[in-house]
Amino acid sequence: TESNPIRATLFPGDGIGPEIAESVKQVFSAADVPIEWEEHYVGKEIDPRTQSFLTWESLESVRRNKVGLKGPMATPIGKGHRSLNLTLRKELNLYANVRPCYSLPGYKTRYDDVDLVTIRENTEGEYSGLEHQVVRGVVESLKIITRQASLRVAEYAFHYATAHGRERVSAIHKANIMQKTDGLFLKCCREVAEKFPEIRYEEVVIDNCCMMLVKNPALFDVLVMPNLYGDIISDLCAGLIGGLGLTPSCNIGEGGIALAEAVHGSAPDIAGKNMANPTALLLSAVTMLRHLELHDKADRIQEAILKTIAEGKYRTGDLGGTSTTTEFTKAICDKL
Numbered sequence: 001t002e003s004n005p006i007r008a009t010l011f012p013g014d015g016i017g018p019e020i021a022e023s024v025k026q027v028f029s030a031a032d033v034p035i036e037w038e039e040h041y042v043g044k045e046i047d048p049r050t051q052s053f054l055t056w057e058s059l060e061s062v063r064r065n066k067v068g069l070k071g072p073m074a075t076p077i078g079k080g081h082r083s084l085n086l087t088l089r090k091e092l093n094l095y096a097n098v099r100p101c102y103s104l105p106g107y108k109t110r111y112d113d114v115d116l117v118t119i120r121e122n123t124e125g126e127y128s129g130l131e132h133q134v135v136r137g138v139v140e141s142l143k144i145i146t147r148q149a150s151l152r153v154a155e156y157a158f159h160y161a162t163a164h165g166r167e168r169v170s171a172i173h174k175a176n177i178m179q180k181t182d183g184l185f186l187k188c189c190r191e192v193a194e195k196f197p198e199i200r201y202e203e204v205v206i207d208n209c210c211m212m213l214v215k216n217p218a219l220f221d222v223l224v225m226p227n228l229y230g231d232i233i234s235d236l237c238a239g240l241i242g243g244l245g246l247t248p249s250c251n252i253g254e255g256g257i258a259l260a261e262a263v264h265g266s267a268p269d270i271a272g273k274n275m276a277n278p279t280a281l282l283l284s285a286v287t288m289l290r291h292l293e294l295h296d297k298a299d300r301i302q303e304a305i306l307k308t309i310a311e312g313k314y315r316t317g318d319l320g321g322t323s324t325t326t327e328f329t330k331a332i333c334d335k336l
Ligand code: NAI
Pocket: 016, 071, 072, 073, 074, 075, 076, 085, 244, 245, 246, 261, 262, 263, 264, 265, 266, 267, 268, 269, 270, 275, 276, 277, 278, 279, 280, 318
């Protein structure tokens, strides 16, 4: 209610993060969303309590509020410290990353019938952060797949499909080559599939999946997969509907935590130029509202965003328009 606002954590993040986070704040305020943000920035030095640049207070804030929105966080290549995103996903046990992707009405791409959801295992696989040099010139990276994390994400995928009226779950894998790791992942998906006889279940090899997605994305409904594949496939899917400026996601964690974030990164090439498309983060914020059961607000905001894009007068550069982030945001706020 208005008198008792819901507290949510906000990480504006790096690069374009603060610009698109500002856009969310403005849109939420135009729609009178009863949310009070607890804003947290990434620290400038390692916090000994988290062993990373993430502050202890920021993690506590997410744990306490159980909902939050995060902007992209840059990971410098080869600097030797753990990615902030990996740390966040590990520390908060954000085990599933849900990435809906659908054709936007009025925005033409090669397809007009994309409507799929990628569910990415979010805590292990090649992203376990276990890499080392064996001898000079030879490095090793460990791909960890556990029964526990595979069952957990598969169960999430089937529950999601059931709750959202979806008909099919496809497990994406390369178990013909990665026999032990992807083999175990598939076995877990099969076990869970048996408990959901009303949902069709299929297995698709990742390379074939890429071909099919590009040729006929309407073949897919819900896709569940190990971490690295999910990272790659979801960018591919973003490309099907118009790019990374459009696709939202939500990280689901133990204990009912939901931390929404865009699929894209900090976009250093356009940062600070008022050029970024805030749609992906705005739609992520909408998934956060749905998690809080604020469906009225979520519907209104989603409608205002989609209408603004469909009308075409205000679009950012990535969609072929000339609007700045602020102009596009204002157009959405005016509708609200
Ligand atoms: P990126 O997603 O930041 O950018 C890829 C391309 O998409 C760029 O040309 C960029 O301008 C464009 N783009 C992305 N978001 C956009 C938006 N909202 N509006 C318009 N255009 C947009 O990927 P990149 O360049 O590989 O990564 C940059 C940094 O972000 C790296 O440090 C990376 O580690 C980090 N990253 C962080 C993520 C996160 O926090 N969840 C996810 C992906 C990358």
